[in-house]
Amino acid sequence: MEDFLFDGWTGIAKILIAAPVIYILVVALTRVSGKRSASQMNNFDWIVTVAIGSLVASAVLSQGVAIAEAALAITALFALQYGFTLGARRWGKVERLLKARPKILLAHGEFDEAAMDAERVTRSEILAAIRESGNRRLDEVEYVILESDARFSVIARGERALDEAVLATIRRPEGAPRAPD
Missing domain, CATH: 3.30.240.20 (bsu07140 like domains)
Incomplete structure (x- = not known):
């Protein structure tokens, strides 16, 4: 029962490090990617947002996920969203596929x-x-x-x-x- 309430200082230390690092990363990537990542969402934007939320939770709470791995995955999702939305802006076929x-x-x-x-x-x-x-x-x-x-x-x-x-x-x-x- 004791592990249920407190599982050791390693987990606490990871949370204290991961939470601010991942938070700063998401804020920075949101700022770099522009207003679109925080605007009214279409289906594609909503899926990316949910996936990023899941990755943030995994990075902060899961002992099996390294902070660098989660940061790379979050960055990759922002990059994919940026690339697809840029493609949608330039090519009608991409826009019709996404929206x-x-x-x-x-x-x-x-x-x-x-x-x-x-x-x-x-x-x-x-x-x-x-x-x-x-x-x-x-x-x-x-x-x-x-x-x-x-x-x-x-x-x-x-x-x-x-x-x-x-x-x-x-x-x-x-x-x-x-x-x-």
Whole structure:
């Protein structure tokens, strides 16, 4: 029972060394990699973040993982994220591989049930997004879009027409109307 509460000074010493070293490394790598590593996350960013968290925990708490090994693994994940996101910026195929495309869930007051089913989004979630955007009526809304980072964008109907370029990367249902000119 004594080992359960205190397993010796070696483990305590490793934690006292590993925690600040790994913390400083993650802060430095986050700073170097830019705002993207701390921004709204798409699926790829979320996976990298979870993996880094697991490596941090292993480095600090596991006696079987050397600090240098964990530091190298964390650095490799940051480098992979940097490389893939740079590739996504430069090549559309990489972007399509890494990121889900935004999807229109509501257009011109009509819910797209197929898109909602595919994304597992309920009407109540869409209506909540509309309320959060400050719109009070469904007919005030031109589009509700599920973005690649799982946020909802609510585009209100207005005096100015929505530029087609703004909708260029969005997956639309068959026969969906284009933005008015």
